[in-house]
Amino acid sequence: MLFPRETLLELEAARLAPYAQKARDTRGRMHPEPESSFRTPYQKDRDRILHTTAFRRLEYKTQVLPGWAGDYYRTRLTHTLEVAQVSRSIARALGLNEDLTEAIALSHDLGHPPFGHTGEKVLHELMKDHGGFEHNAQALRILTHLEVRYPGFRGLNLTYEVLEGIATHEAAYVPGFKEQYQGQGTLEAQVVDLSDAIAYAAHDLDDGLRAGLLRPEELLDVPLLKALAQEEGLDLLRLPELERRVLVRQLLGYFITAAIEATHARLERAQVHSAEAVRHHPSRLATLTEEAEAALKELKAFLLERFYRHPEVLRERLKAETALEGLFRAYTRYPETLPKEVQGRILEEGLERAVCDYIAGMTDRYALEAYRRLFP
Secondary structure (H helix, E strand, O other), rough: OOOOOHHHHHHHHOOOOOOOOOHOOOEEOOOOOOOOOOHHHHHHHHHHHHHOOHHHHHHHOOOOOOHHOOOOOOEEEHHHHHHHHHHHHHHHHHHHOOOHHHHHHHHHHOOOOOHHHHHHHHHHHHHHOOOOHHHHHHHHHHHHHOOOOOOOOOOOOOHHHHHHHHHHHHHHHOOOOOOOOOOEEEHHHHHHHHHHHHHHHHHHHHHHOOOOOOOOOHHHHHHHHHHHHHHHOOOOOOOOHHHHHHHHHHHHHHHHHHHHHHHHHHHHHHHHOHHHHOOOOOOOOOOOOOHHHHHHHHHHHHHHHHHOOHHHHHHHHHHHHHHHHHHHHHHHOOHOOOOOHHHHHHHHHHHHHHHHHHHOOHHHHHHHHHHHHHOO
């Protein structure tokens, strides 16, 4: 038995919730092109994203701890895959479009430069007189302009809904795309946004404990972690490896369940019956329970104070700042040191933007090696 695209679209529309974004209702692509015979438009988008150079580079871009700290810590790639998993779990329970959800999740961090949020802050400061830098906007540049893989157009020519999901990520519309993508975005995009916060909070906690930068007894200061440990009979004064894994798993489960239940309750109250109704609702519909929202806020504050501002993490940030600032100033002062293909973009993009795009696309180790070559 074969399932051609037309059959897949019919089956999808029949099983999804009324408020889900159906692939058959896509607003389409900027450049008309034939669709796949055996994939829906969102499945095609997901596959295109997986094959990009930008996606592969995420393997060597920092989440919190740099790659040279060890092989077992999250990278921007593993974080992306974990967000996709959390997003699919929530989307499936709510009757949403998992293919669209996954495509948005897999592309949501493509615009991150090397060295995580430190790299983003450095590039934004360096580019403040030239349009700034923001990782969501950079992801859209990659998806619509910088990745060149097809002869008829630049970018990946993704569907409107996937690009909309990036433009509305973190509930802040990307500069330059505000007029194009108006409203709250699809519920699938909102779920990815929520899943991002859930995934990084739980997994950054895991990495901090594994690295020894967070001590198990410190978790007693977080009421939710203390309560989950008590429920599971875990000893937060020791927390051996297996118990740490149990705690992180329970933490993820707690937030995923809270997201499903709270979002479903809000949908019931809002009485939305279409994807367009979701877009035009006065506020976002993907949410956590009040208790879970407060707990997530407490956990984020704990991580900010005890992990993200840990002296070891700050020391690595200083290295990143030095490397990126040095690269940017060297390349803008001596553009002849840039690769020929980057030099070729200067006339079209402007010197600073061409340099920024080049640096933002680097992996951590490539950026450090480039810095060492310029400043031996």
